[in-house]
Amino acid sequence: MNATDRTPADLLRTALAADPARPLVTYYDDATGERVELSVATFANWVAKTANLLQDELSAEPGDRLALLLPAHWQSAVWLLACASTGVVADLHGDPAGADLVVSGPETLDAARACSGERIALSLRPMGARFPQPPEGFTDYAVEVPGQGDRFTPYAPVDPEAPALGLPDANGGSSRSGREELTGSQVVARARADAEARGLTPGSRLLSALPYDSWAGVGAGLLAPLAAGASVVLAPRLGLLDSASLDKRKESERITHTAD
Structure with a gap:
């Protein structure tokens, strides 16, 4: 943890400098058996490629x-940090009709078509695979991201x-159509406070x-562990496990804290 970090992208840079090989995000899909583990370095590489896609291919600008x-x-965690790296506002489950760009999974493609700007679709299939048939009107993320650069430098520093x-969920702060909006420094401050409240070290x-539908989700699911130098095991379908399997998961993953 670095006291001078002021944006989520700063938190990632600090984590990368401290220990690039340690696990940062581990993801389980308990409906399919998929498990993906990303070290800090691998996660940062995905963020860099996605930020380059945003800035260079999709012409996204700060704001x-x-x-x-x-x-x-x-x-999803990668996209949150890619937005933070470019100065693009990540509007969690925001209105596509009022957005400059939209990033959608397979379940929200119809809603995403309301966006008049660039539309990016993720299959969310194991190993980040492509769509079998690309959705009409969308860029397939899995097709475009592999060719992007492994390092990212924003054209202008992120404010x-x-x-x-x-x-x-509006819990204070600046409001946009009844939604809560946080600056980069507010995200970092809240992530640190969340990490402290959860006892993360x-x-x-x-x-x-x-x-990932509120601060609680993205805080526990990425930002608080990142701020604390900790790691997260994302398992949104954990409810599919029986108690014995859950105990085995906690033991095998060396779980020290839970959020459910």
Whole structure:
């Protein structure tokens, strides 16, 4: 943890400098048996490629709004940090009709078509696979992202006091159509406070079954562990496990904290 970090992208850079090999995000889909583990370095590489896609291929600029219509998933976490790296506002489950860009999973494609700007679709299939048939009117993320650069430099420094994250649940802060909006520095401050409240420290392993539909979900599911030098095990379908399987999961993943 670095006291000078002022944006979520700063938190990732600090984690990368401290220990690039340690696990950061582990994802389970208990409906399919999929397990994906990303080290800090691998996660940062995905973020860099996605940020390059945003900036260079999609012509996104600081202050643009991106409606993020994705569930709790390792690729959703990547998009949150890619937006933070470019200065694009990640509007969690925001209105596509009012967004400059939209990123959608397979379940929200119809709603995403309301966006008049660039539309990006994620299959959310195991191993980040492509759609068998690309959705009409959408860029297939899995097709475009592999060819992007492994390092990212924004054209302009990201302003930590500019809007960074839009949330469906309004708990104070600046409002946009009844939604909560946080600046980059506010996201970092809240992530640190959340980490402290949860008792997260470097090396902690937080198991989260929370959806990415509120601060609680993205805080536990990425930002608080990142701020604390900890790691997260995302398992949004954890309810499919019986108690014995859950206990085995906690033991095998060395879980120290839970959020469900």
